[in-house]
Amino acid sequence: MFTINVTKECGCFKKSAYENNKTFDNKDxxxxxxxxxxxxxxxxxxQKHLFWVExxxxxxxxxxxxxPKEESAGGCCGGGxxx
Numbered sequence: 001m002f003t004i005n006v007t008k009e010c011g012c013f014k015k016s017a018y019e020n021n022k023t024f025d026n027k028d029x030x031x032x033x034x035x036x037x038x039x040x041x042x043x044x045x046x047q048k049h050l051f052w053v054e055x056x057x058x059x060x061x062x063x064x065x066x067x068p069k070e071e072s073a074g075g076c077c078g079g080g081x082x083x
Contacts, residue, residue: 001058002030004037008064012045027058034060 002024006013009020018037024030034053041051047067054061 001025002027003059004030004034004062005059006037006062006064010045010049010064012049013041013064016041016045030060031055034062038062 004020004022004024006018006020013020022033024033031053038051038053041049041062045051050065050067052063054063
């Protein structure tokens with residue numbers, strides 16, 4: 001058996017249709033689902049976290065980390081007209 005484990009269930013994950021610790025009979029199916037989840041979570045969730053897959057034996061762990069705060073542009077909005 002192969003398992004997909006999400007290390008931290010953020011609010012977006014809890015609201016989603018995804019299931020934590022879902023098991024698969026086949027390694028390829030588990031890896032494909034983990035990669036699809038990783039991609040969806042990084043693109044469609046609220047953007048407060050980064051998600052990445054890491055293989056650990058029979059477990060595909062989806063790690064969750066807060067995104068780093070963006071550096072201040074010194075009062076500039078980044079629109080290109082302040083220079």
